[in-house]
Amino acid sequence: MINVYIDKLKRHYEQYFGISGIVHKIDKGPINKLDPEFFILEFPPNQIHNMYTYCTVGMSLNRWDENLIELFIYAAEKNSLLVDLLCYCASYHRNDAPLNLHHTVNLGQPWLRESLCDHGFISFPYLEKPDYEQIDIDHKTIKCFWYIPITKAERDFKIEFGYDALETIFEEKELNYLSPERASLI
Secondary structure (H helix, E strand, C coil), X not given: CCCHHHHHHHHHHHHHHCCCCEXXXXXXXXXXXXXXXXXXXXXXXXXCCCCEEEEEECCCCCCCCCCCEEEEEEECCCCCHHHHHHHHHHHHHXXXXXXXXXXXXXXXXXXXXXCCCCEEEEECCCXXXXXXXXXXXXXXXXXXXXXXEECHHHHHHHHHXXXXXXXXXXXXXXXCCCCXXXXXXX
């Protein structure tokens, strides 16, 4: 039997990007902490973006609270480490503490290579068209939010001054969200 949540969310992403996504299922790590139907969709550069986009599918499957979210992250190149990163976030969301808009996540390690970014910030999908952000499934509204890799200093700034102040810094200093080598903006 096809899971309506999974099927509709996958179609939502694929219709938006105009191509079929590449399915990534994990076979190690927190697999037993995720729904068996959970996977990550990878979208290579396409008509919407000239970069890779990795999206969770099923992160909020079978949740009944207000934290009905799915995450996506951008990348300059194909990288399976981003599948692991999103799986980690989905496991945390399902088993430890629910994630939502403007939350931060401590990864405990760089998001890619030797990056200073070892945290993540959950933001509105500012680079997407309005119809991307949400999808209604079975009388529930699922939000698709942007996972932005950030530094500990940026996370601390957000905690002290609020998410609006952090997003203002990102805009003013033109955050390079694709670069693992970027310096902290704080």
